[in-house]
Amino acid sequence: MSAIKKLLSSLNFGISAKLFLTFWFVVICSISISYVITLQLQHRPTQGVATPKQLHLLNQYATQQNKKIIKLANKEKKFNLKSLRNQFERKYQQHLLIKDLATNKVYLPRHRAWQGIEKYLSINSLPNPVTIDFAYTQVTGAKEITVNNKSYQLFVAGPIDRQQFHSIIEHLPLSVKMMISLIISAFLCWLLAKAFSKPLIAIQKASDNLSKGNLSTRLIGFDERSDEFGAVARSFNKMASQLEDNITAHQRLLGDVSHELRSPLARLQLAIGLVEQNIGNTEEQQRHLNRCENEVDRLDTMIGDVLTLSRLEHTNTTDHFEPIQLVNLTQQVVDDCQYIANTKNVIITLASDEKYSLNGDKKLLISAISNVLNNAVKYAPEHSTVSVELTLITEKICLTVTDQGTGVPDNMLSKLFTPFFRVADARDRNSGGTGLGLAIAQQAIKQHQGEIYAQNTQPCGLMVSIVLPLQN
Template sequence: MRSLFLKIFLYFLLIILLVATAVVILTHFRDQEFPPLAQQSFARQAIAEYGREAIQVYEQDGIEGLDEFSKILLSESGIRLLLFDQDSQPLTRKRVPRRMQHMAHRAMHSGEVVFPKMGARNGLASIVHGPSGKTYFVAISLPERPAAQNLVKGVTHGFLGWRLLILLAITAVVCYFLARSLTAPIGRLRRATRKFADGDLSTRIGNQIKGNNELAGLAHDFDEMAGKIEALVGAQKNLLRDISHELRSPLARLGIALELARQQESSAAQNKALARIELEAERMNIMIGQLLSLTRLESGVNAVPLQKFDLQELLSNLVEDANYEAETRRCRVVYNAPEVAIYTGSEELLAQALENVIRNAVKYTDDNTIVSVDLIGAAECWTIQVADHGSGVPEESLAKLFEPFYRVAVARDRQTGGTGIGLAIAERAIRLHSGTITAKNRSQGGLLIEITLPIET
């Protein structure tokens, strides 16, 4: 059971139902054994009034007179009366109900007024002394309630199943609102943390969770933490952006100085040094451009300019450009795709992301090998697979490939001119399109980068 709401709801419901069921059952059986006070009082009055009169009739007219008296009493008032001698033997020729016989026996042994233990609640048996001083036991059964009164009584006392069903419904409603009141703030906090984790650093809970309890305190702490993290990340991004902009100016001046130096006569060694300086300056310029792109993608502005374009044509142009670079190492980029692949998104961002992935594969594939680029269509997404035939990547480094400035081998990256930013840019651009990008080693050697782009972004 993974839902906290469901756990709390069922636990509260079970506990309340157990307690309430026990109370209802005990009350039910207590009411069965002990009649209500109004019935007890009426039964006592009936025995006091009719009991002595029945004894007087019996002592004067015998059993026949007593039976006639009982018959008239039953027809006129609905009260059934039976007289027992001091040994609790019935003084009648008619059939004696077992319930009334048992009450007479109990009254004889206890010497007290007794009521039925179970079942009907409208009977009573008691000791009564006649005019002659003899001891008798009188048992009576009161008339049943009218139909309407029985109906009300049945709903409230008689039908235990209905009482439990009504109790279950009321308890379920109470437990639902109780569990909802406890878990709703947790749900709001979870949605806020999920939104914050997805990159929206401006997420705050604010007044969504009110009160002075622990959850309200946790929401306040979350807002305070989110504010500090947003400020730190913002300061870091601003620093990167400012440094990148500031470096552009001296690089431009360095380029101008290199052109002026080349216009003057210089030795071969000087020309070689100038070429090296120009290469390093160009690399630094490229890195600064990538830093600015990465900062823009991580700025928190998730709005992607949407436009329809042919993804197949975009990849075809990128593969054609990559082949020029691959020819210097006698490599080739092979492209497999359907004729048309219409996609809605930012063509500029995806071009930059896909170019970084393809050029990365060309850099690290072995000489005289093939880099394959496959575009696969499906009902819900487009899948792009870029595979090289290089040495692959250590398994522990696969998850870090898309982190900024991460490089598996520093010496190799410097040799190929890598800075560890290209794949990070690709990951941010793909994520802005609600897509995914993953890396894994191929069984036949090399690295496979797989990109999925949902058709509905």
């Protein structure tokens, strides 16, 4: 088998041809072994006690024919053996077989199925009455009779059972049997090779298309199969979809970053130009320099957020996980955010029945909760309340942050965690921020095998929920 593999690998065959030749070689070996075994186990004629009914019929017919033979002999006429057989077949719907005892020649119907019987009767001497079982018919004899001064034996045989396919195959020449086996095995192996090679070729072509940048390539149809090829196709489609989403997201992020950087850079260039125009005017110069400092800080914050988001998307921080009391950590974030909320007279409340523990990265969780909470405070109306609540839902911790702002259109809720996404009017660029806070929060929560989502509340406001697994 190894030699066959080396031979196939050395030849420049396609995968279909390789599979076909390999399978065909295996099947030919199997057929050959099966054929040898079949020869050993095939049905062989067996002799048994003569069937009384058939033996009686044979004796009766022989007696009748003896009388006719004597009459013809007296008239010096010869008796025709063929007419004897034909008369018997017409009268009893069975076959009369005649064996010449001098030459061992057997007279019987000319048909391939009778060859085995002819051979058996010619080489075997059957002086006593017997019934011979040939699987596809039974032969009963022998009754001796003298015709034209020659001794013969008569045998009666039932019709050939043509419903038995094996009897037809058994009487075919060996060369024909081998040819049929080769043709059938070749056809079946070719179908098997095509069944295996078709999905492999499709996967190969799809991989080539994907490597050329065609990210929309999918294995259509093959992913519906229930076998291993179907599993591979589904995995490939999932990989291609994820790859397309990632590259599209990175391209969109790059475009968004370029767009976001253009505005502060333009303002920075304008402020620098105004500084140069107002040299000597200390008050005006200082005002423009302060604007330059603000734009630089904004650029620094944006670049820092972009780097943080990129790091969270491409790294796994589970090595830094440690047991954390989420209530204490949330209380710390609430206290920090309350300082900013005081400028708007917004009160942040924290409600929790128990102290929930989980494994996590403290810095990431603080960043995620802080981004969500700062976002709620930013868009909460003055003299309102932002509610933070910790609850346990189906063995998971749910942290909700609810504000009393204007909320978000329902069709935009799923986009809130997209980098640089802002809702028009209430959440535009004039409100400050880089548009990356919720995207960073989402990536931080994903690092903890959790999820984050937003929904509007009645009569107004937005609630952001963070779901995290409990500590094992």
